Amino acid sequence: MDLISIDSLSDGQIASLIERARHHFAGNRAGRSSQALDGKILFNLFYENSTRTLMSFATAAHRLGMAVVTLPVEASSVKKGETLEDTARTLNAMRPDALVIRHSENGSAAAVALIMDAHVINAGDGTNEHPTQALLDAAALVERLGSLDGVKVAICGDIKHSRVARSNAKLLPRLGAEVRLAGPPELLPDGVIPLSVDEAISGADVVMMLRVQRERLDNELGDAPGEYLGQYGLTAERLASAAPDAWVMHPGPMNRGVEIDGAIADDPKRSLIALQVEMGVAMRMACLELVAGGKD
Ligand code: CP
Numbered sequence: 018m019d020l021i022s023i024d025s026l027s028d029g030q031i032a033s034l035i036e037r038a039r040h041h042f043a044g045n046r047a048g049r050s051s052q053a054l055d056g057k058i059l060f061n062l063f064y065e066n067s068t069r070t071l072m073s074f075a076t077a078a079h080r081l082g083m084a085v086v087t088l089p090v091e092a093s094s095v096k097k098g099e100t101l102e103d104t105a106r107t108l109n110a111m112r113p114d115a116l117v118i119r120h121s122e123n124g125s126a127a128a129v130a131l132i133m134d135a136h137v138i139n140a141g142d143g144t145n146e147h148p149t150q151a152l153l154d155a156a157a158l159v160e161r162l163g164s165l166d167g168v169k170v171a172i173c174g175d176i177k178h179s180r181v182a183r184s185n186a187k188l189l190p191r192l193g194a195e196v197r198l199a200g201p202p203e204l205l206p207d208g209v210i211p212l213s214v215d216e217a218i219s220g221a222d223v224v225m226m227l228r229v230q231r232e233r234l235d236n237e238l239g240d241a242p243g244e245y246l247g248q249y250g251l252t253a254e255r256l257a258s259a260a261p262d263a264w265v266m267h268p269g270p271m272n273r274g275v276e277i278d279g280a281i282a283d284d285p286k287r288s289l290i291a292l293q294v295e296m297g298v299a300m301r302m303a304c305l306e307l308v309a310g311g312k313d
Contacts (some may be wrong), residue, residue, distance in 0.1 A: 019130040019137040023179040023187040038304035040154040055082035057114040064120045077301035105132040136308035151184035153300035166193035171217035174227030175204045
């Protein structure tokens with residue numbers, strides 16, 4: 018199977034992924050290892066920059082006994098003009114068992130999945146989806162809260178360009194959460210009920226801040242990112258209006274002092290950011306098991 022969108026997962030698969038990720042999370046902390054996918058090969062194909070997703074898929078694969086091969090796209094024949102489809106056909110002929118792809122075009126992972134015999138996992142396609150990020154976010158919340166039933170989650174910032182927001186807006190309500198999307202009016206997509214960041218954060222149990230994606234903006238915000246924090250970012254004052262002890266999340270990478278005050282991001286009593294990264298390895302182990310088979 019492929020993992021392209023949250024929509025393609027059943028409720029049972031989502032519950033199983035979260036349970037399995039938490040199992041691996043505990044196992045990784047205890048230093049346990051698995052050879053469940055021993056002898057299988059994972060290809061990493063990242064056309065866009067990544068630290069967390071690229072490294073956590075590689076780590077997850079190693080922890081399951083897979084061999085990992087990463088194409089350095091900047092040094093590849095992509096730079097000679099080879100199309101995505103021809104690259105996919107070329108890599109397919111090398112017969113990997115699974116391929117993780119990140120690309121700037123919406124629908125690119127689905128297009129590659131049609132070409133590849135290998136199991137394809139979407140690691141972010143344009144502004145469309147980033148399903149494994151949403152899955153790891155959900156698993157981190159279940160790890161902390163026990164359940165998402167009735168939990169109010171404010172997702173704030175550049176909603177229009179955020180594949181993380183799109184995948185979380187699909188996933189979290191299926192687990193019982195109430196999701197509030199908010200941000201600058203010019204960064205909210207059509208069809209979203211416009212909420213101010215203050216309205217969204219008020220009484221929220223979880224506040225997930227999103228990166229301002231300057232690479233995908235046409236200067237909608239002007240040239241004063243410092244003003245963003247005061248108008249739309251997570252400050253101590255705004256966090257004070259959330260539920261007592263509300264948790265703070267950010268998928269990373271952060272623009273400190275833009276969408277989030279750095280002191281909040283670093284506060285271990287409020288921030289789940291490090292937990293999100295750690296759960297990222299565990300969830301990607303669960304995802305690789307699901308698509309490529311083999312459990313121990
Ligand atoms: N959250 C996330 O996708 O981070 P990277 O871009 O570093 O992979």
